[in-house]
Amino acid sequence: MTKSRKFISLEISLKQILKDLEEGKIKEATKKSNKWFYRCSDPDIPEDNIHHIDSIELDKKSLESGKGHPMLTAHQAILEKEIINLNSSERVSNTLIDIGVNLGKLMETTKDATKIKSEGGKEITIKEQQIIADSIKKVEEKITKLKVIITKNKKD
Secondary structure, rough: OOOOOOOOOOHHHHHHHHHOOOOHHHHHHHHHOOHHHHHHHOOOOOOOOOOHHHHHHHHHHHHOOOOOOHHHHHHHHHHHHHHHHHOOOHHHHHHHHHHHHHHHHHHHHHHHHHHOOOOOOOOHHHHHHHHHHHHHHHHHHHHHHHHHHHHOOOOO
């Protein structure tokens, strides 16, 4: 039976890491088995929470594997939810518009960096990579904000 996890939670992010990373990478990063982290991701076992340092190490391995930083994103979303609860004027439509604007900037930045006449020509330079990374981060932040907004009225 599939466990029901909160939409924004460390447990759901940890479950994603377990899906994305090979067991050897998890063991290498934390010296702990997948079995331990499956227990940590189980909402029915609240006494087995992930240690903060393990969360960081798993995100580092996840980043190395090109899978992002799901634990950091969960932390950000949980805190953003609290901020939004304090300022309830946030709206889904404004956030969707912000996502669209930032996605457009990401597309433009990436397209410009891949043009033959760009700074690096066929190759994307370190500077261009950083600009693209910044654009990606802005899109991710807005998506996280949307997740928070759509769950803010739901009791956890």
